[in-house]
Amino acid sequence: MRGIPAEAQHEERVQPLDEAEERAWRAFARAFIVVPRVLEAELHAAHGITMTEYFVLVNLSEAPDRALRISDLAARGAMSLSAISRVVDALVRRRLVERVRCPSDGRGLLAVLTDRGLDALETAYPTHLRGVREHVVSHLAGVDLDAFARAVGAFAGGDAE
Secondary structure, rough: OOOOHHHHHOOOOOOOOOOHHHHHHHHHHHHHHHHHHHHHHHHHHHHOOOHHHHHHHHHHOOHHHHHHEEHHHHHHHOOOOOHHHHHHHHHHHHHOOEEEEOOOOOEEEEEOOHHHHHHHHHHHHHHHHHEEEEEOOHHHOOOOOOHHHHHHHOOOOOOOO
């Protein structure tokens, strides 16, 4: 690897990446940074929502009764409880989500997708879909999408579902 002293490369006895692995890693790392920014810019420009807000709306829309514990939302997004709480608070202020006490134990808080939130999601969905097709799917022609989904899902320590 250029730019890293030879002694540092071998200090932990880690096998260096070969050329193909290095190309794959760098391409993935760039996509990991660029694609979410592009998708977020498109969503924000068209609908005034962030990717994280979109993520919350999608997850709530797919949940039974359009409701999830705040802690479950945090886990799904690999976010801290305080970070997801700030996102939910912003959605509550816009009346896209409501916070309610969990009826089963009274201690936990649920985020519940409102009708207005579902409308916002349905309005934003075509923009997001168009962006995903343009910036991701259109570049995967000939790639085994099931294998790709498994590999990328494994990166995040979970499945591709």
